[in-house]
Amino acid sequence: MEEVRLIEVKEEILADNNQVAAGVRDQLRNKKTLLVNLMSSPGSGKTSLILRTVEGLKQGLKIGVIEADIDSKVDAEKVAASGIPAIQLRTGGFCHLDATMVTQGIDALAENDLDLIIIENVGNLVCPAEFDTGAHKNVMILSVPEGDDKPLKYPLMFSICNVLLINKIDYLSLSDFDMAALRKRVLALNPGIKIIEVSCKTGAGIDNWIAWLGQEVESFRSGQ
Amino acid sequence: MEEVRLIEVKEEILADNNQVAAGVRDQLRNKKTLLVNLMSSPGSGKTSLILRTVEGLKQGLKIGVIEADIDSKVDAEKVAASGIPAIQLRTGGFCHLDATMVTQGIDALAENDLDLIIIENVGNLVCPAEFDTGAHKNVMILSVPEGDDKPLKYPLMFSICNVLLINKIDYLSLSDFDMAALRKRVLALNPGIKIIEVSCKTGAGIDNWIAWLGQEVESFRSGQ
Numbered sequence: 001m002e003e004v005r006l007i008e009v010k011e012e013i014l015a016d017n018n019q020v021a022a023g024v025r026d027q028l029r030n031k032k033t034l035l036v037n038l039m040s041s042p043g044s045g046k047t048s049l050i051l052r053t054v055e056g057l058k059q060g061l062k063i064g065v066i067e068a069d070i071d072s073k074v075d076a077e078k079v080a081a082s083g084i085p086a087i088q089l090r091t092g093g094f095c096h097l098d099a100t101m102v103t104q105g106i107d108a109l110a111e112n113d114l115d116l117i118i119i120e121n122v123g124n125l126v127c128p129a130e131f132d133t134g135a136h137k138n139v140m141i142l143s144v145p146e147g148d149d150k151p152l153k154y155p156l157m158f159s160i161c162n163v164l165l166i167n168k169i170d171y172l173s174l175s176d177f178d179m180a181a182l183r184k185r186v187l188a189l190n191p192g193i194k195i196i197e198v199s200c201k202t203g204a205g206i207d208n209w210i211a212w213l214g215q216e217v218e219s220f221r222s223g224q
Numbered sequence: 225m226e227e228v229r230l231i232e233v234k235e236e237i238l239a240d241n242n243q244v245a246a247g248v249r250d251q252l253r254n255k256k257t258l259l260v261n262l263m264s265s266p267g268s269g270k271t272s273l274i275l276r277t278v279e280g281l282k283q284g285l286k287i288g289v290i291e292a293d294i295d296s297k298v299d300a301e302k303v304a305a306s307g308i309p310a311i312q313l314r315t316g317g318f319c320h321l322d323a324t325m326v327t328q329g330i331d332a333l334a335e336n337d338l339d340l341i342i343i344e345n346v347g348n349l350v351c352p353a354e355f356d357t358g359a360h361k362n363v364m365i366l367s368v369p370e371g372d373d374k375p376l377k378y379p380l381m382f383s384i385c386n387v388l389l390i391n392k393i394d395y396l397s398l399s400d401f402d403m404a405a406l407r408k409r410v411l412a413l414n415p416g417i418k419i420i421e422v423s424c425k426t427g428a429g430i431d432n433w434i435a436w437l438g439q440e441v442e443s444f445r446s447g448q
Contacts, residue, residue, distance in 0.1 A: 042265045042349050042378060043370025069377050093380070095319060095350035123377065125266050126294065126319035126348050145369035145392060146267025153293050153347065154266060156317070168369060171398060 013098075017131055021099035024106065024134025034116050034220040035106075036213070037097075037135035039157065042123030044143040045167040047075045048200035049209075050118055054082045056210035061115040061217060066105035068097045068122050075120060085112050096127035099134045116217050125150070129157040137216060143168040144177045151185035158186050163194045165209060170199040237322075241355055245323035248330065248358025258340050258444045259330075260437070261321075261359035263381065266347030268367040269391040271299045272424035273433075274342055278306045280434035285339040285441060290329035292321045292346050299344060309336050320351035323358045340441050349374070353381040361440060367392040368401045375409035382410050387418045389433060394423040 028035050038046050047067075054063055065086040067076040076088035087105045089097070102119060109117060119135060121128040140161045142150055145168060151158045158164065164186055166179070183195060194212065198205035252259050262270050271291075278287055289310040291300040300312035311329045313321070326343060333341060343359060345352040364385045366374055369392060375382045382388065388410055390403070407419060418436065422429035 041267065041347070041370075042374055043367075074373060074376055093350075093354070095348070122350065123265070124319070124348055124350050126317075126346065127351065130317070143267075143369060145367060145395065146265075149298060150266055152298055155294070171369065171395065174395060174398065 014130065017098045017100070020103065021132035021134040024099050024103060025136060028106070028117070028134070028136070029220075031113075032221050032223070033114050034137070034217050035102075035119065035133075035135045036116065036137045036139055036216075037119045037121060037128075037133045038139050038141070039121045039125070039128045039161070040123060040141035040143070041125050041146055044123070044141040044146065045200045046120045046123070046141060047078055049141060049165065049167065049198070050079060050120060051082055052200050052203070052206050053118065053210065053213065054079070054084055056206065057116070057214060057217075058082075058084060060214070062112060064109040064112055064114045064117045066102065066109070066117060066119045068101070068120060085109055085114075095122055095124050096131045097121050097133050098131045102133045102135075115221060116213075125154040125157050129154070129160055136220070137162045139163040139165065141165045141167045142182075144171045144175050148178045148182040148185070151182070151189055155189050158189045158193070161190070161193060163196065163209075163212065166195065166197045167200055169197050169204060170202050238354065241322045241324070244327065245356035245358040248323050248327055249360060252330070252341070252358070252360070253444075255337075256445050256447070257338050258361070258441050259326075259343065259357075259359045260340065260361045260363055260440075261343045261345060261352075261357045262363050262365070263345045263349070263352045263385070264347060264365035264367070265349050265370055268347070268365040268370065269424045270344045270347070270365060271302055273365060273389065273391065273422075274303055274344060275306055276424050276427070276430050277342065277434065277437065278303070278308055280430065281340070281438060281441075282306075282308060284438075286336060287340045287342065288333040288336055288338045290326065290333070290341060290343045292325070292344060294318070294346065309333055309338075319346055319348050320355045321345050321357050322355045326357045326359075339445060340437075349378040349381050353378070353384055360444070361386045363387040363389065365389045365391050366406075368395045368399050372402045372406040372409070375406070375413055379413050382413045382417070385414070385417060387420065387433075387436065390419065390421045391424055393421050393428060394426050 073088040076086040079086040297312040300310040303310040362385045
């Protein structure tokens, strides 16, 4: 009984959310602002990746960041210290961002006329995958210490992303992480996904990510 | 509007769940079976810890394991290979276990007359902290690569646990993880929590965990 009721409510909420998300996507497309939703487990390196991304792209592009956390604003402070506008959304116990919450962040950044907004979602491989934020591109990070079996356990997240960044490759020497097995599992779920190996600590592979993202922003600005 | 409705439903579900959880706890106390709920982010080492625990305690105790995953049964297969009864619950998209789901696992293990049942919850630092599973003890793992700032971001999880295992201490040499800062943050949230540093890979510190858990089972069996 209880479980059935929960599912019904969830479906209703998801339907409402999809409508808001579609509106967010259209609105930002008209403004030529690319919205990227970044997801991962806690501690996989979302904030570190954003700092590397800002460093790589801020000369040519106007970038803003929406940070989500259940509590604290340490991430937004780190991003703001790099000189770009950052909004912290406190989800107050919510395990994901939905499109309505994202709208609040976008409104708060509206005066900046941005080329790119990056959302750092709540650290969670489950719930954020279910809620469309209105982003044009979904990107996830899997870090090497989490293991190569994660696509078997959290298939939805791997299925809905355009890019998978494999972070902390500097840990590979201490780990039994099987990169070939990981790639095979991911591509079985999502043949079109782009996989990029990086280390936010050493900077390895970051150029490949910056090149992909810069290209996406350019395509978006030129209306392709 | 939408957000308020969601919260109301959540509270109702949580109240129902608390009632079921209290029943589970009483039922297992009468049977002198200790129920331990193990939680962490994806890839922090829950299954590895369970395998180490079984290895350390299976000579003296009858142990069963309830594994939860959104998909796949790889974890239950690993545990079953160590020679103890293991049940895999597929949550089918749910981001946490609730007490009703746990009841299904306990019923499936009922014939074994167990001293200890370990639940491996869904890999998630958010939602599992909100749902009482009926466990007598809550235990979490934080692994070194996740970083020392996690208590600031996921405070509820750190607040509700009896034990925090800091796993993957073999990665400390590659990491800027600040153990003193972590301990301070955790103890500010939860002064009574027991913190144990371990490496499931090398076996370091596992004796301390086994000693704590063995003692808890003994206290429970003797009715203290």
